[in-house]
Amino acid sequence: MQWNAELALTHAAHHLKRCSTPNQLQSWYALLLKTNTTQDCFLINQYITACSNHRIIDTAIFAFSQIVNPNAFVYNALIGAFLTCFRPLQALRHYTLMLRSAVPPTSYTFPPVIKSCKVLQFPGVGQCVHAQVLRNGFGSHLHLQTTMVDFYSSLGMRAEARKLFDEMPDRDGFAWSTMISTHVRAGDFDSARRVFDEMPHKNTAASNTMIHGYAEAGDVNSAEALFNAMLERDVISWTTMIYCYCKQEMYLQALEIFEEMKSTGTTPDNTTMATVISACAHLGTLGKGKEMHMYIMQAELDIDVYIASALIDMYAKCGVMERALVVFFKLQEKNLFCWSSVIDGLAYNGYAEEALAMFDKMEKEKIEPTHVIFLSVLAACAHAGLVEEGKRRFSIMTSRYGILPEIEHYGCMVDLLSRVGLLEEAQVLISSMRMQPNSVIWGALLGGCKLHKNLEIAQIAVDRLMILEPDNSGYYTLLVNMFGEANRWNEVARIRGIIKERRVEKALPGSSWIEVRKKMHQFAASDNYHPSSKQIYQILDMLDSQLKVLGHAAQLDLVV
DNA sequence: GTAGGGTTAG
Structure with missing residues (x-):
């Protein structure tokens, strides 16, 4: 009977570690x-790991607190759980x-500990842990060395990272990629x-890191060259190019x-989609953006904070705020980017x-x-001319x-004050910068100044601008x-x-564009390039006269 | 258990 129960538990452990609901976890502990068997370190280790996978740390802490003599495996599992549940200090x-x-x-034990020092940005603590790595005889442990290189790298201690890397007797793909990433x-x-x-045998990760480097450097040509020369490309390679x-x-x-x-058979993931939706937002192409949203739904990708922020931004920039709000309110977890x-x-x-209400x-x-x-x-305050509100928020x-x-x-503040005619106050603010x-x-x-016809202050501003x-x-x-x-x-x-x-050269005119029925239409001020420009101007004139009837005089005095 | 890609603003 005892033997059967243990077998069942071991079996359950295997099963629950991979796929289980929080409810199942509860009945497991029961x-x-x-x-x-709440003292069985092997089973508790599995249990804590499962809790951690579900980001449920409290139950893991409880199980740990019940153990009289936790062994290293249990400690390791718990430290790792704290890190994955975003509690590095507890780790x-x-x-x-x-x-x-x-x-x-x-x-x-060490990878989650060092990673905790990394996310907490504790250089001193990390160095202490490094000393303990050495004291415990893991000085030539390839895995831990790489973790340490990454730690120093993340905290901007490039010399230390480099030194460690140079002293490594063996280096694998991870080590090389980490060093490239450091630079x-x-x-x-x-x-x-x-x-x-x-690097002797360049792997995909190292090439991806290098392409990312080119991307940051703005060197599209080198990025393309390396990308094209790669024998194998994964999602990350493609996403990095995008x-x-x-x-x-x-x-x-x-x-x-x-x-x-997509046509070459690589399946986009969340990161790819977030990047590509952001591209749609910048282009203002609602049609494409909607297509991307549809793809995410079809592929049953989880709408995480990255994708959500990108979608909200895309819909907002395309002028369909309702859709942006739908995405926003459907979100379970919102981070700063979503709110922003x-x-x-x-x-x-x-x-x-x-x-402003949303901010509150x-x-x-x-x-x-x-x-x-x-x-x-x-x-927002500037656009709506909310002066007092703007000043208040600025000081808060x-x-x-x-x-x-x-x-x-x-x-923003100078814009706000100037728009409503508080030009002297704007000047005072400028001098306080x-x-x-x-x-x-x-x-x-x-x-x-232009809006409120103040030539004197305009002269001052233009002198500076010159x-x-x-x-x-x-x-x-x-x-x-x-x-x-x-x-x-x-x-x-x-x-x-x-x-x-x-x-002084005449500046290139700025232009704007809009997508209508999946087609891009571009306009510059007063241009006649659009095939329908005649009709467009007719409509504009009509709108203008209607506005005049309503007592709204357009400011056309800028156009000479 | 370690490496490589993401979202807002400018």
């Missing part, structure tokens, strides 16, 4: 209680507990290439190679109040905002969250128009003289 605590209980660590992380692509060239194109804003190429990937995308999407689509909701869920999210918040950013404003935040104002700042101020962007004719043109409007023709002549003297 079985352990019933059979008096380290139980490691020290293990040492104090005089249970000698095994080679399996890529540091932005030292030449060193990455040198290590890659030195990322490479995205990084260079070559979104159409990104979508093209995605199709190629939805808040920015609302702001971008003109729902300023809703964006995020605060209530105890998600710590970052400086990025405040850009969306302030942009620092007082409540300790986030110092970056130049982009100042840009802890960094040199750039052309965006002065441009925002100038925009406000220094910062001497080749940009747009600012001069704007100033010329402003003075012209005020009938100050002497000034007009003076500035035209400067333009001539400096031979």
Whole structure:
């Protein structure tokens, strides 16, 4: 009977470790209680691992607390469980507990411990653990050496990583890839290439890392060359190439190679889809974006925070905020990126109040905002002209969250103040900045001056802009128009003289595009290139006259 | 048990 029960348990352990629901885990522990085997280190080890796979740490902690004499396997399982359940500090605590209980660590103890030091960014602790690795006789353990190289690499201690790698008597594919990655992380692509060239049998991972390096360096040609030369390509190779194109804003190429990937039989995964949806967002191609969404559903890929953020952003940028919100509200777990995308999407689509309400909701869920999210918040205030609200949020950013404003935040605030005509206040803010104002700042101020016809401050802004962007004719043109409007023709002549003297090139006109029925239509200001431009202008004129009837005068005075 | 690819803003 006893023997049968044990056999059943062992069998259950095998089964439950792979596929089990939280409920099954519970009944498993009940079985352990019933059979008096809660002290069996082998079974508890399996049990803790299963709990960890389901991210249920509490039950694992309980099972551990019941063991009188946990062995190294049990400790290893628990330390690993803490790490996978995002509690690295607890992982380290139980490691020290293990040492104090005089249970000698095994080679399996260290990877999760070192990884915990890595995610916690504890260089000192990591070095202590390294010393213990050596003291326990694992100095020439290939696996642990690689883990240590990665640790030093992640904390930016490249010299230590390099030294360790150089001293390794044997190196496998993991070791080489880690070293290449070390240089890529540091932005030292030449060193990455040198290590890659030195590597005897280049595997797919190493090549992928190298392609990623090229992508970061903006070297599309080298990335393509290496990619094309690869004998075997996996999902990561393809995804990295897609990322490479995205990084260079070559979104159409990104979508093209995605199709190629599918046609050659490689199945995209979550990472691929997140990248490719982001490409659709940048292109503003709703049709393609929807196709990608459909693919995810068909392939039954899990909509994780990466894909969700990308989808929300894509739908928002394509102007279908309703769809973005559906994705957002369906999400079980939301991280900062999801919130950021939805808040920015609302702001971008003109729902300023809703964006702010969404931000407040995020605060209530105890998600710590970052400086990025405040850009969306302030942009929402700026678009809706919510001055007091904007000022309040701007000050909360620092007082409540300790986030110092970056130049982009100042840009939003200057834009906000200038738009509503608080030009002096905007100037005061600019002079209070802890960094040199750039052309965006002065441009925002100038925009406000234009709107509120303040020539004096406009002159100040343009003087600065002339220094910062001497080749940009747009600012001069704007100033010329402003003075012209005020009938100050002497000034007009003076500035035209400067333009001539400096031979400022006429800036390339900006353009925008929109997708209608899967076809792209591109427009520049006042152009006549579109086949239907005649009808389009007719409609614009009609809209304009309707607006006038409603007492809304368009500002066409920019166009001379 | 160790390596390689992802989402927002600018």
